[in-house]
Amino acid sequence: MPKIVRFHETGNAYVLRIEELPLSEPKEGEVRLKVEAIGLNRAEIMFRQGMYLETPEFPSRIGYEAAGTVDAIGPGTSGIQIGDRVSTIPSFSVGRYGVYGESAIVPIHAVARYPETLSVVEGAAIWMQYVTAFGALIEYGRLKKEDAVLITAASSSVGLAAIQITKSIGAMAVATTRGMDKKQALLDAGADHVIVTDKEDMAAKMMALTDGKGADILFDPVAGPFLEKLARAAGAGARIFEYGALSPSPTPFPLFDALSKGLTVRGYTLFEIVANPGALTRSKQFVYDGLGSGTLKPVIARTFKLEEITEAHRYMESNQQIGKIVVTV
């Protein structure tokens, strides 16, 4: 029987359990994967804590991103064959379809092939990060090469994806990080400039880097009181994309800056893109083109074994990583 990760109550990383469960069969519109690698996401930590957009029903599976091989196909599916090498695009209930484990069933629309040139570990580190950043920067943000983009929490997989996408357009990528320890790694990852927020005034430095113009697009998963600092670093007409809620504090809306600069603050998740067939097709093509040309290249922070799933979650919570944490199966 395959090993499956489930949890029976919300809480810290120790609520995750590895259980042996009967192999399930895919139903109408579903396919089954033999999972080879699992990409971890902050969303799963919030789901495990009971602080996510979706609330778990116990016992609950968990997990959005896996790479593996199709080993069973349900009725009413087409375009995918047994033996195909695919990874999953987060576009399903993370509790009902969670992919942490040796076997996972997902809706057919959520699987996509990934380039032969990528390892299976890299295959599990594509869709969440690139589709999330694509949706904000390209689909909605209409990023132009003259633009300056401020990317916060930049060492996360989505942050690094945003740096790569910004540079692929030829725009300026300014990354933020809290301490000095990750500064060089962010420059190495392609950021034009790095602002160390514990030591530097973010707004003043962003203005200096742009001849007083400020950021055109700001891409942030933190929210909380940090939004007011983002508004000060923003230029006239700037768009601030809030794609997460990492701050435990309430988020004051920066009304005065918004009125005087004409700022837009937009709540955003990749689910808007994956629910929109046109946008999803555009995002997949953008990602395939970028992976093919090498402008997009997943950064793997560290791998763990399935038996170490708790340690893998705890490592993500430690915020030491630069890039994607992947669990091999």
Place this chain on the structure above:
Amino acid sequence: MPKIVRFHETGNAYVLRIEELPLSEPKEGEVRLKVEAIGLNRAEIMFRQGMYLETPEFPSRIGYEAAGTVDAIGPGTSGIQIGDRVSTIPSFSVGRYGVYGESAIVPIHAVARYPETLSVVEGAAIWMQYVTAFGALIEYGRLKKEDAVLITAASSSVGLAAIQITKSIGAMAVATTRGMDKKQALLDAGADHVIVTDKEDMAAKMMALTDGKGADILFDPVAGPFLEKLARAAGAGARIFEYGALSPSPTPFPLFDALSKGLTVRGYTLFEIVANPGALTRSKQFVYDGLGSGTLKPVIARTFKLEEITEAHRYMESNQQIGKIVVTV
């Protein structure tokens, strides 16, 4: 010597003084108006109180909107003749160029003719209200006839302009007002539905009116904790335009609703439109077309004489009016 309204300190309506001052001559790029009517705006009350985007330098003039006759032209101006019947588009410093008084000097770009069919009182009630609503609903909001628009503080001149513009596109206009007393007047002014916020649950009623879809565009000058209620009344992908700061309280950003519905909250003022020549041309054409066809028609709440400028400000602060308060000169 012409009578001019100035103030020498911030404060309540009694700081406004009527002073006789020497007639000024227009400089390069400026024209002078013999003022016949003055349209009052909430922005001027906030400026008088020292709570506006612009801070007064004393003694300060005040006022954005006047209708009158051109009686002097500075060098470097073209397209406007002495004797032209014009009104002013707010696109200048309200302190330096303020139009309250018998004579006003404004930049040439800020004057526009208005239709012969309108009285001079109506001429002073065009540009602030229609350009403000046009910019949010049409220029940025791309309002479509399938959309539902929630218009708060709907009895204000800008609110009524938004109702008229919404109806001119064929979209649904839902107006809010605090008490029952203005409900019928808002229906008479063209609102499809009125929500009385002191008695009704705004989000529940908005959802009921739209088969559970929610508002597509929300147009609000209040902000403060009211923004969280707006977010609950908003549909997926809705855009909330905040064009004022009437609430004295801080404005919490509705992060959870913004993430789950993909909401946009945009700070907005008409100054974005008037500073953009293309958008200004489009807005003027839209307003001329609407005034010509009768889909747009200024609503005048009450007129005062110039000597009653303090009473006129106090009347605006009483929130009894439905439509524009105009001072005749």
